[in-house]
Amino acid sequence: MKNETDCIVMNQVNKFYGEKQVLINVDLSVPYGAIYGLLGPSGCGKTTTVKIMAGISEATSGETYVLGKPMPQLSLMNEIGYMAQSDALYMMLPAADNLEFFASIYGMKKEQYRKRIPEVMELVNLSDDLYKPVSAYSGGMKRRLSLAMSILHHPKVLILDEPTVGIDPLLRKEIWNELYKMSDSGVTILVTTHVMDEAEKCHQLAMMRQGRLIAQGTPHELQRRIGAASIEEAFIYYGGDGHAD
Amino acid sequence: MRIKAMVLRILNQLRNDKRTLALILCAPLLLLTLIYFILDSSTTDLSVGIINAPQQYVERLYENNIVPIRCSESEAAQMLKEETIIASVKMISGKIYIDIDGGNSTKSNAALSAMEAAKKGMGPAMERKDLKTEVNYVYGSDDLALFDNFGSLLIGFLVFFFTFLISGISFLQERTTGTLEKLLSTPIKRWEIVTGYVLGFGAVTVIQSLIITIFVVYVLDIMMIGSLWLVLLITLLSAMTALTLGILLSTLASSEFQMIQFIPIVVVPQVFFTGLFDLSPGWSIVGRFMPLYYVADALEKIMIRGGGFRDIAFDVIVLLGLTAFFMIANTLLLRRYRRI
Numbered sequence: 112m113k114n115e116t117d118c119i120v121m122n123q124v125n126k127f128y129g130e131k132q133v134l135i136n137v138d139l140s141v142p143y144g145a146i147y148g149l150l151g152p153s154g155c156g157k158t159t160t161v162k163i164m165a166g167i168s169e170a171t172s173g174e175t176y177v178l179g180k181p182m183p184q185l186s187l188m189n190e191i192g193y194m195a196q197s198d199a200l201y202m203m204l205p206a207a208d209n210l211e212f213f214a215s216i217y218g219m220k221k222e223q224y225r226k227r228i229p230e231v232m233e234l235v236n237l238s239d240d241l242y243k244p245v246s247a248y249s250g251g252m253k254r255r256l257s258l259a260m261s262i263l264h265h266p267k268v269l270i271l272d273e274p275t276v277g278i279d280p281l282l283r284k285e286i287w288n289e290l291y292k293m294s295d296s297g298v299t300i301l302v303t304t305h306v307m308d309e310a311e312k313c314h315q316l317a318m319m320r321q322g323r324l325i326a327q328g329t330p331h332e333l334q335r336r337i338g339a340a341s342i343e344e345a346f347i348y349y350g351g352d353g354h355a356d
Numbered sequence: 357m358r359i360k361a362m363v364l365r366i367l368n369q370l371r372n373d374k375r376t377l378a379l380i381l382c383a384p385l386l387l388l389t390l391i392y393f394i395l396d397s398s399t400t401d402l403s404v405g406i407i408n409a410p411q412q413y414v415e416r417l418y419e420n421n422i423v424p425i426r427c428s429e430s431e432a433a434q435m436l437k438e439e440t441i442i443a444s445v446k447m448i449s450g451k452i453y454i455d456i457d458g459g460n461s462t463k464s465n466a467a468l469s470a471m472e473a474a475k476k477g478m479g480p481a482m483e484r485k486d487l488k489t490e491v492n493y494v495y496g497s498d499d500l501a502l503f504d505n506f507g508s509l510l511i512g513f514l515v516f517f518f519t520f521l522i523s524g525i526s527f528l529q530e531r532t533t534g535t536l537e538k539l540l541s542t543p544i545k546r547w548e549i550v551t552g553y554v555l556g557f558g559a560v561t562v563i564q565s566l567i568i569t570i571f572v573v574y575v576l577d578i579m580m581i582g583s584l585w586l587v588l589l590i591t592l593l594s595a596m597t598a599l600t601l602g603i604l605l606s607t608l609a610s611s612e613f614q615m616i617q618f619i620p621i622v623v624v625p626q627v628f629f630t631g632l633f634d635l636s637p638g639w640s641i642v643g644r645f646m647p648l649y650y651v652a653d654a655l656e657k658i659m660i661r662g663g664g665f666r667d668i669a670f671d672v673i674v675l676l677g678l679t680a681f682f683m684i685a686n687t688l689l690l691r692r693y694r695r696i
């Protein structure tokens with residue numbers, strides 16, 4: 112079965128919000144250790160898709176497997192790191208308290224997170240702001256802190272919903288280098304984005320439009336298939352009205 | 357240990373949010389003080405005719421802000437008619453007989469409370485059942501008693517009000533800021549979230565209840581003949597019920613403003629059923645569905661009638677039951693956000 116060989120598998124997933132269908136027969140598989148990009152215009156269903164993978168939301172029909180087990184499953188939650196599209200932080204608390212809280216929720220011991228917290232803060236370049244209250248953070252700093260929080264517990268699967276919004280190009284590059292390192296060490300990463308240059312950095316890419324997955328492959332393949340010079344053109348091509356199916 | 361993490365985080369947040377903390381701890385004291393002085397000012401100079409009573413009793417009355425006037429039985433009747441005294445007292449073989457003017461229930465109740473307190477100070481012999489004070493309403497009657505248990509009602513209400521509001525809003529913020537979703541992406545169980553909230557805020561309400569009870573009993577010196585521990589217990593249960601109800605209803609609100617909207621609908625109407633007004637039997641049944649009814653009932657029994665745990669056991673059970681019910685309902689309602 113497919114769900115044996117791939118880290119994240121979706122089979123014929125449909126999702127309704129009331130009458131409205133926001134995901135239509137989504138089939139998707141993310142190999143172990145890959146950085147997988149989910150690309151598509153606003154409102155196409157990216158967040159809905161990743162929430163189902165993260166086990167927060169459930170599909171109306173269809174199956175979702177993560178690490179070979181059906182989602183949602185409480186025991187899998189410890190293996191998944193999730194970074195939401197909007198920063199979910201306790202504004203009143205300093206960054207350190209935010210991190211410690213989620214570390215303990217993930218069952219980390221004090222000695223473990225005492226060591227780990229400076230590491231992840233270093234990674235997102237926030238070491239100097241560890242004890243600042245989050246309410247005093249800028250938008251980009253909050254984004255980075257959210258990222259740090261999602262990798263705190265060494266997840267095997269990392270699901271990032273538009274992680275680099277509001278982060279400057281230099282830092283974005285550093286973050287991508289980190290993602291590559293993690294993927295090299297076997298972490299499977301799913302990133303949603305609508306930034307093209309970011310999509311190009313992914314090992315594999317899926318394009319989404321109005322709740323459907325319209326194309327899957329490496330960035331290079333997608334480009335070649337349509338002969339487009341850049342992924343940006345591919346995006347416009349696949350996203351265009353002429354290619355609904 | 358996830359519950360412990362939740363509790364610590366909530367306490368941490370409150371520690372960093374001085375305003376909210378002040379609202380929980382100080383606002384009830386402020387309101388209680390204000391209402392105390394407003395009510396008190398109308399009952400400053402109460403005179404009671406003493407037909408026959410031991411000196412010790414008269415002195416105790418005086419300590420309780422009553423002006424004692426020695427007089428004969430006929431003089432007492434005359435003065436009661438002219439409203440120069442509110443009541444007359446005579447003691448016959450250890451039993452106290454009171455004639456009282458019940459026309460102004462605030463005053464007559466203040467006088468009765470003071471006389472009861474004075475009697476308490478006379479030693480255990482006076483506690484005997486057959487020596488129960490006999491009160492005769494010369495004018496008006498005891499069921500006019502509008503503010504009979506006002507003070508005790510107020511404690512319950514204020515604790516309920518503030519705890520409801522603050523716990524509800526902070527749980528709501530958990531949702532609107534997305535941290536609930538983030539929490540639900542972790543292995544935490546729904547009941548652990550609810551329990552964490554109850555224990556976290558519960559810790560604060562213990563402190564709140566302690567401060568309010570001690571303040572009311574020792575600083576405001578309100579009529580209180582029962583056990584302090586029982587008052588504390590009921591205050592705490594009131595807070596717990598409010599806490600769990602607040603969290604529960606916050607799942608139905610989508611903004612802080614909608615949370616405020618619950619106050620006139622959920623909190624205020626309860627006051628009407630807590631003994632403030634004399635209700636027709638039909639309406640009293642409605643009161644049985646309101647947590648504050650049980651809080652006020654228990655507090656009145658302890659503070660004014662000196663009841664023990666047996667007298668309030670039913671109220672305690674109901675309040676505990678409601679708290680448990682709200683917690684379970686909460687855990688189930690959270691399924692809206694994550695099924696498992």
Ligand SMILES: Nc1ncnc2c1ncn2[C@@H]1O[C@H](COP(=O)(O)OP(=O)(O)OP(=O)(O)O)[C@@H](O)[C@H]1O
Nearest residue numbers: 128133151152153154155156157158159160196305
């Ligand atoms: N809770 C909800 N109730 C009803 N409709 C919803 C809900 N959440 C999302 N939708 C709808 O589902 C569709 C897909 O939303 P989704 O958030 O997945 O888009 P997205 O691809 O992440 O967009 P963006 O790039 O803007 O974040 C949208 O049309 C949205 O209106």
Ligand SMILES: [Mg+2]
Nearest residue numbers: 157158159196
């Ligand atoms: Mg989105």
